[in-house]
Amino acid sequence: MTAQISPTVVDAVVIGAGFGGIYAVHKLHNEQGLTVVGFDKADGPGGTWYWNRYPGALSDTESHLYRFSFDRDLLQDGTWKTTYITQPEILEYLESVVDRFDLRRHFRFGTEVTSAIYLEDENLWEVSTDKGEVYRAKYVVNAVGLLSAINFPDLPGLDTFEGETIHTAAWPEGKNLAGKRVGVIGTGSTGQQVITALAPEVEHLTVFVRTPQYSVPVGNRPVTKEQIDAIKADYDGIWDSVKKSAVAFGFEESTLPAMSVSEEERNRIFQEAWDHGGGFRFMFGTFGDIATDEAANEAAASFIRSKIAEIIEDPETARKLMPTGLYAKRPLCDNGYYEVYNRPNVEAVAIKENPIREVTAKGVVTEDGVLHELDVLVFATGFDAVDGNYRRIEIRGRNGLHINDHWDGQPTSYLGVTTANFPNWFMVLGPNGPFTNLPPSIETQVEWISDTVAYAERNEIRAIEPTPEAEEEWTQTCTDIANATLFTRGDSWIFGANVPGKKPSVLFYLGGLGNYRNVLAGVVADSYRGFELKSAVPVTA
Numbered sequence: 001m002t003a004q005i006s007p008t009v010v011d012a013v014v015i016g017a018g019f020g021g022i023y024a025v026h027k028l029h030n031e032q033g034l035t036v037v038g039f040d041k042a043d044g045p046g047g048t049w050y051w052n053r054y055p056g057a058l059s060d061t062e063s064h065l066y067r068f069s070f071d072r073d074l075l076q077d078g079t080w081k082t083t084y085i086t087q088p089e090i091l092e093y094l095e096s097v098v099d100r101f102d103l104r105r106h107f108r109f110g111t112e113v114t115s116a117i118y119l120e121d122e123n124l125w126e127v128s129t130d131k132g133e134v135y136r137a138k139y140v141v142n143a144v145g146l147l148s149a150i151n152f153p154d155l156p157g158l159d160t161f162e163g164e165t166i167h168t169a170a171w172p173e174g175k176n177l178a179g180k181r182v183g184v185i186g187t188g189s190t191g192q193q194v195i196t197a198l199a200p201e202v203e204h205l206t207v208f209v210r211t212p213q214y215s216v217p218v219g220n221r222p223v224t225k226e227q228i229d230a231i232k233a234d235y236d237g238i239w240d241s242v243k244k245s246a247v248a249f250g251f252e253e254s255t256l257p258a259m260s261v262s263e264e265e266r267n268r269i270f271q272e273a274w275d276h277g278g279g280f281r282f283m284f285g286t287f288g289d290i291a292t293d294e295a296a297n298e299a300a301a302s303f304i305r306s307k308i309a310e311i312i313e314d315p316e317t318a319r320k321l322m323p324t325g326l327y328a329k330r331p332l333c334d335n336g337y338y339e340v341y342n343r344p345n346v347e348a349v350a351i352k353e354n355p356i357r358e359v360t361a362k363g364v365v366t367e368d369g370v371l372h373e374l375d376v377l378v379f380a381t382g383f384d385a386v387d388g389n390y391r392r393i394e395i396r397g398r399n400g401l402h403i404n405d406h407w408d409g410q411p412t413s414y415l416g417v418t419t420a421n422f423p424n425w426f427m428v429l430g431p432n433g434p435f436t437n438l439p440p441s442i443e444t445q446v447e448w449i450s451d452t453v454a455y456a457e458r459n460e461i462r463a464i465e466p467t468p469e470a471e472e473e474w475t476q477t478c479t480d481i482a483n484a485t486l487f488t489r490g491d492s493w494i495f496g497a498n499v500p501g502k503k504p505s506v507l508f509y510l511g512g513l514g515n516y517r518n519v520l521a522g523v524v525a526d527s528y529r530g531f532e533l534k535s536a537v538p539v540t541a
Contacts, residue, residue, distance in 0.1 A: 012139040012453070013127045014038040014106075015113050018047015019442045020143030020428035022098055023068065025106050027450035028141070034453070037135060038103075039127075041112040045098045047145050049090045052190070054171040054380075056197030057087035060189065060218060060279055060333050061437045064231045065250045067093060069239045070443060074100065076232055083277075084220045108133075115394035116140055118423065123462045125425065138462075139453055143428040143446075144389040153185065153381050157358040167379045168194055177376055179203050183364055186380030187213055189330070192337040194380055199340040206372045207341075208351045208364070212323040214304045218333040219277015243444070246512030248436040249280045258287035258296035270303040279331035280437075291328065291485045301327040311338040320350040328486040390427075397422035407431075412475045414466035414530055415520060416509060417445050423463035423534075424456075432478040434516045435508035444513065448520050452528075463534040470530030475506070482506045 014024045017040035029036040042050040049057075059066045063080035074097065080089065098104050112130045119126055124136045152167060166172065168190045177198060183206045184195050191207075192215060199205050231238065242248045258266055266287075273282045282300070289296040305322060312318035321341060340346050354366045363374040390411075395403040398421045406412075406421060413419045416433025417426055426449045427433075434441045456464055482488050487510065509516055523529050 007126065007134040007136040008037075009124075009136045010035040010037050011137060012036045012141060013113075013116075013125065013135055013137040014141045014143060015116075015127075016040055016047060016143035016145055016428075017042065017045040017098075017107055017109070018049070018143060018145055019068070019094070019439055020145075020446060021045075021047065021107075021141075022094060022103060023070070023443060023446045024141045024143055024428065024449065025103050026101050027446055028139075028453065029103075029106060030101060032450065032454055032457070034457075036106050037137075038107040039111045039113050039129060040107060040109055041130075043110045044095065045104075045107065045109075046091045046094050047143075048169075049087055049094065051169050052087060052171065053173055054087075054168040054190065054194045054197075054378075055177075055201075056193035056335070057190075058193055058218070058220070058335070059085050059090060061085075061439075062250055062278075063089075063223070064228075064238070065242060065248075065437060066090065066439060068097065068439060068443065069235075069242075070447075072235070075235050079228060080223065082220050082222055084218055113393055115396075116425075117394070117396045117400075118398060118425070120398060123423070139424045139426070141426045141428065141446075141449060142390065142430070143442075144393075145429070152379060155356060155359050157360055160361050161359050161363075161374075161377060162361045163363070163375045163377060165377045165379065167381070177202055180375040181363075181373055182206070182376045182378060183208060183372060183374045184378045184380055185210075187211070188380065189332050191380035192332065192334045194378060195346075196335055196337050196340055198378075199343055199346050203345065205340075205343075205346045206364075206374065207346065207348050208356065209320055209348050210351050212321050213329070213332055214301060214323045214327045215332040215334045215337055216274055216279055216282045216304060216307075217277045218279070218335050219275075220335055239440075242437075242440055242513075243517060244514040246436070246514060247280050247284050248440040248513045249278070249284075250437075251278070251281050251285045253284050253288070254286055255288040257289050258293065258299050263299075266299055267303060270300065274303075274307065277333060279333035282333070283327070283331040291487065294326075294486065297327050297486055301325075308338055311342075313342050317341050317348050320348045326486050326489055328489060395422075395425075397425065410475075411507065412471050414471045414474045415448075415523065416516075417449060418464075418466045418531075420466050420468045420471045423465040425465075426452075431507055432474060432509050434513050435510050436513045441513060441516075444517055444520070448524075451524070455524075455528075456533075459533075459535075461533050461535060464528070464531055466530050467532055473530070477511075478509045479506045481510045482508070485510055 011034035012028050014021050014036060017038055021038055025036050025038050028034045044050060062083055063085040066085050067078060113127055114130050115128045117126045124138055125140045127135045178201045180202050181204045182198055182202045184191060185208045187209050195207055242250055246253050269286050273286045283290050287296055290300045308322055309318050341348060354368050357365045357367050364372045391404050401421050411431035413431045416430050428442055428445050
């Protein structure tokens with residue numbers, strides 16, 4: 001490979017080509033006229049939806065809200081088949097957006113960013129890729145994805161397995177497991193989707209269950225043209241209410257305390273939500289205190305447990321799948337997950353009481369000495385979420401400070417979009433951003449970043465970065481809000497608990513999208529409160 005002679009200079013580098021990267025390139029180039037180059041290691045756009053091609057992959061946001069809202073014509077031209085949108089449809093949609101706004105020419109696909117180093121004398125970022133290319137840019141926008149750094153468990157003997165191992169986040173295109181003996185490790189959202197989709201096709205399915213999850217039906221149904229037309233006619237109102245809401249899932253969030261009504265009324269409301277479908281709707285649309293009050297939380301958990309016992313016919317299997325404790329992780333929904341265990345070819349193995357001892361050439365051996373013979377072992381073990389992708393790149397800010405040293409112990413940010421000592425370096429869905437339906441949060445952050453870049457360009461500001469004090473204050477705000485909920489009391493990926501050795505820490509702002517948007521607007525109105533702005537020409541005495 002011939003080394004590049006001199007760096008290519010652009011105004012901005014965007015890393016990632018999912019929802020965030022696509023919109024950032026559009027805002028910075030099409031609207032501001034800046035020179036922009038985007039990178040993604042995938043061979044096309046889509047972000048997490050490019051890689052997650054596993055059977056059953058589905059968004060848990062309703063189809064009409066899992067899309068961009070910034071362009072009215074784009075919304076009116078869009079369509080969908082069912083209430084929830086599948087991975088192939090999402091990928092097709094994102095590819096169409098890239099082409100509609102002529103963004104493909106700005107991206108270098110199949111190219112991975114290996115380092116981003118801040119050059120203080122030049123006030124530029126030097127960005128290097130695995131192709132040996134070097135770029136220099138005033139601004140870097142990281143849209144590397146919340147859920148894209150794969151978490152692979154370390155199982156003894158895995159390298160001796162003669163069958164095939166697949167992670168759901170790197171599913172081979174077109175891979176069919178019909179007629180195979182398949183094991184699945186992981187029963188979170190992805191695990192439930194892939195288990196439900198594989199069960200009717202494979203010869204035998206062994207599900208290794210570590211932590212049983214609370215899950216409700218997704219309620220995926222075909223939609224009519226009349227339903228789509230009604231939504232399109234009301235899109236202005238729909239998006240306005242979404243952006244003022246907490247979780248941004250398009251339903252009215254309840255303020256009713258669960259214990260303020262009779263048990264009969266509670267169960268009626270829970271049943272209504274169960275029949276309608278949707279995980280966030282069940283947790284936040286039924287009562288206003290399920291995430292904060294233990295009695296309310298137990299009422300919801302007890303209702304779901306009663307449904308599991310009702311659905312799963314074998315009492316011992318139901319016991320293995322029965323969650324205990326708080327209903328306080330990311331609320332899950334499924335498309336017939338519990339029903340799968342009534343199939344004769346599906347077996348649940350509870351690996352907390354009967355752990356995996358080792359993987360051998362022929363399959364998985366549990367502590368009871370049983371060999372579970374497998375042709376394929378599927379890992380639905382999730383991601384090193386939020387900060388994982390940043391830590392895989394050599395990122396150095398002022399004075400050569402490495403991001404891993406700056407984030408030693410806990411990833412931090414100011415507003416979820418910036419971090420101290422890293423000037424003109426922005427994050428989409430960075431640590432302590434909002435915990436919501438993601439496209440509206442992504443749009444909110446990209447628009448704020450774009451407006452901030454425009455402000456810096458207009459006012460000849462060479463560097464904008466948050467103060468350590470502002471970052472510390474935001475971290476404390478997010479921690480205080482999280483501690484007021486029950487979420488901090490359960491092990492969950494939203495606090496990094498799924499990655500061995502990772503210190504659990506607050507990774508989200510749980511105050512809701514509406515409040516978050518108000519915070520961002522307030523910071524700007526207060527002359528970029530919490531930021532240090534350095535002029536293009538240093539002031540001399």
